Amino acid sequence: xxxxxxxxxxxxxxxxxxxxxxxIMRTRVDVFVVEQQCPYPELDDIxxxxxxxxxxxxxxxxxxxxxxxxxxxEQYSAIGRVLVEKSQRGKGLAVLLVKEAIQCxxxxxxxxxxxxxxxxxxxxxxxxxxxxxIGEPYLEDGIAHQxxxxxxxxx
Numbered sequence: 685x686x687x688x689x690x691x692x693x694x695x696x697x698x699x700x701x702x703x704x705x706x707x708i709m710r711t712r713v714d715v716f717v718v719e720q721q722c723p724y725p726e727l728d729d730i731x732x733x734x735x736x737x738x739x740x741x742x743x744x745x746x747x748x749x750x751x752x753x754x755x756x757x758e759q760y761s762a763i764g765r766v767l768v769e770k771s772q773r774g775k776g777l778a779v780l781l782v783k784e785a786i787q788c789x790x791x792x793x794x795x796x797x798x799x800x801x802x803x804x805x806x807x808x809x810x811x812x813x814x815x816x817x818i819g820e821p822y823l824e825d826g827i828a829h830q831x832x833x834x835x836x837x838x839x
Contacts, residue, residue, distance in 0.1 A: 691741065691742075692739060692740070692741050692780075692781075692784055693739070693740055693741075693742070694737050694738070694739045694784075694788060695737070695738055696734060696735065696736060696737060696738070697731060697732045697733070697734070697736060697738065698734065700738060703745075704740070704742070707742070707745070707746070707747045708738065708740060708747055708750055709727060710747075711746075711747040711750065711767065711769055712726055712727075712750065712765055712767065713726050714769075715767045715769070715770075716765070716767070719770065720827065722825045722826060722827060724825045730752070730754050730764070731752065733754060733755075735754065735755055735792065736752055736753070736754040737752065737753045737754070737788050737792060738750070738752050739751045739752070739753065739781065739784055739785055739788060741777065741781070743772070746769070747769055748768070748769050748772040748777060749767065749768045749769065749772060749777040749778070749780075749781045750765065750766070750767050750781075751763055751764070751765060751766040751767070751781055751782065751784075751785045752764055752765050753785050753788045753789045753792065755792075755793055755796070756799050759796060759797065760796050760797055760798065760799035760833070761789040761790075761792065761793035761796045761797075761798050761799070762789075762798065762799045762800065763782065763785045763786070763789060763798060763799075763800050764800065764801070766778070766781065766782060766785070766800075768781070778809065779813070782810075782813055783813065786798060786813070786814075786834060790836060794836070795836070796836060797833050797834060797835050797836050798815075798833065798834040798836070799831065799832070799833055800815060800831075800832050800833075800834075801824065801829050801830075801831055801832075802815070802829060802830050802831075802832050803827055803828065803829055804821055804828040804829060804830050805828075807830055807832075810832050811832075813834070814834050814835075815832040815833065815834045816832060816833055816834070816835075817830050817831070817832055818831050818832065818833055819831045
């Protein structure tokens with residue numbers, strides 16, 4: 685279960701402290717580059733766009749879970765870089781994080797559906813939250829992915 689000191693925080697890039705930003709960057713590289721053995725430019729310009737929202741849980745100054753929400757294009761908002769740190773997995777954080785990310789997208793971009801580029805081993809997880817597959821699976825940086833959308837019921 686979630687630790688009593690763990691809390692979800694949502695902030696744009698401009699409001700992240702240097703220490704929190706460093707913790708987010710380090711953990712994202714640890715998971716997406718090192719753990720998944722996928723050398724690619726993990727940090728990008730989406731991170732520092734004024735409207736991108738960074739959602740994160742810290743426990744004892746360590747990043748437990750993270751996602752970012754941003755405006756992808758005229759049709760979609762997007763959720764990306766979803767992670768739960770290895771020692772925090774199996775505690776239900778992923779479901780809570782993605783539900784919060786969905787709410788964040790619908791709050792900030794109320795007239796858009798939500799897009800994700802999901803790793804294919806997580807399709808059932810995202811489908812359980814209402815996402816639907818679109819298009820065909822593809823390889824991104826050597827890892828199988830599938831585009832998915834969550835329809836905004838108010839659109």
